[in-house]
Amino acid sequence: MKVCLISQNVSPGILIFRKDFIRYLVLQGHQVFAFAIDYTMDTEQMVRDLGAIPVSYQLNKTGMNPFLDIRDTYLLKQEIMKISPDVVFSFFVKPSIYGSIAAWFAGVPRIIAMLEGLGYIHTPTSRGVSFKKQFLKRVHGALCTLGYAFADKVLFLNSDDPKDLSSVALLSKKKLDVLGPIGLDLDYFQYSKPDLNKPVRFIFIARLLAEKGIFQYLSAARIVKRDYPNSEFVVLGGLDPDNPAALSKSELDKVIQEGIIIYPGHVNNVKEWIDQSHVFVLPSFYREGVPRSTQEAMAIGRAIITTDVPGCRETVVEGVNGFMVPPWDAECLADKMVYLIKNPDEIIRMGESSYQMAHENFDVKKINPELAKKVLGSL
Structure with a gap:
């Protein structure tokens, strides 16, 4: 199958968080297209070394200008249509929303979104949640209501996130799924015993x-x-x-x-x-x-x-x-x-x-x- 992974950044999004998954998909015989907004010649080569095809796209990752977001979503749709993938899997806050919308308009048969933590907007401080964050939470909730309506499944890494997001967004419960941790290559991260002869x-x-x-x-x-x-x-x-x-x-x-x-x-x-x-x-x-x-x-x-x-x-x-x-x-x-x-x-x-x-x-x-x-x- 042709599988598009739509990330925000190439690192850590593609080269750290999705590296092992890309290798797995490639070994299973799938063709993987790795989308990111900040490729360099070196990181493009690193992605090719994983067996995937790097694809650059544009996204105003922190801004809230709706006209820019509409433009970026349209351009992303065009890039997806060139590939005609079987699956689009998008992750991080804005890509998971706009990637799902773009994939639907591109006619992709299967669309998966993943939210790897609710992020800054949903993070309280010791003084509580500011009015600005309360407003942004509502905006984020509205965008999730819209964007995830186009997804076949929305994945989360912990059980708190879908509950808390559902308090500000209208989400179909049958689409929500908790994956748990993304995981590690445990052959690389091997056990070593701490040396108690050294200062703690x-x-x-x-x-x-x-x-x-x-x-x-x-x-x-x-x-x-x-x-x-x-x-x-x-x-x-x-x-x-x-x-x-x-x-x-x-x-x-x-x-x-x-x-x-x-x-x-x-x-x-x-x-x-x-x-x-x-x-x-x-x-x-x-x-x-x-x-x-x-x-x-x-x-x-x-x-x-x-x-x-x-x-x-x-x-x-x-x-x-x-x-x-x-x-x-x-x-x-x-x-x-x-x-x-x-x-x-x-x-x-x-x-x-x-x-x-x-x-x-x-x-x-x-x-x-x-x-x-x-x-x-x-x-």
Whole structure:
């Protein structure tokens, strides 16, 4: 079959999140067309190396200009018609909506949308939900009502998202389906035992945004370092200077100079940094699907501290492979860190539980056939 995958960005959308699925489809004999808005010559070649065909299209990914969106949807429809695919599978917020509409007008027989987390609009803050976000939630709900009406199936990664989206959108329940985590190549993310002879190291991997919990992580690190100065705190993630809720460069420089964190900048060997750490920490209150970084840390065998919010809570069984803390609570986060410093054997036990959970729930070799059934259907 001809299968179009419509992503927003080539990375992580195509080259990280869909890489294993593309390989699976190609090995099954399907022709895969990978749509993204930001291809370069290098990333086009990377997609070809996976066995897929890169296709560039345009999408105003954050704007709310309806005329631009209508134009982009029309142009996307034209690109889809050139291919005449059997299936269109679109994901991320705007592509899942406009990709479904474009595919229907292009006459595609089967249309699948996936929403991998409700995202920024549905993310509350410690002060609640602003009027602007309330308005945007209604707009998003209206667009989902329209766009997903054209889809045959709408996939989610956790059970909270379809319930919460249904509060602002009119969705056909028979179309909604919870897939669960996208999964990992567990042959690559292999178990490594934490070295308890080294200082306990906590690692944070995410964009340096308030919603991802970076400020709570830094506050907790300050608290812990006062009594346990040998403990280590690693931050992997990029700055976002255009985002008002992001950690600023001056704030980052300050905590580096104070010796609060280790910040190596951009790295290509994230797995090795997890290997060298003891505990993975993601105090996010962002509306995640199921965070991939947490899945990777679990597969490698790390204890997890995360928040009791949709998406994140799917990765922890309290006291078994880690802890869930309330969002925005740096003191509670610090308490859990101190507990693991005082009880290093728990780091090993919880890490082994994470490893077992990853093999039960995150194995891409098990998940890809199930995802393919949902996407390809009986065509």
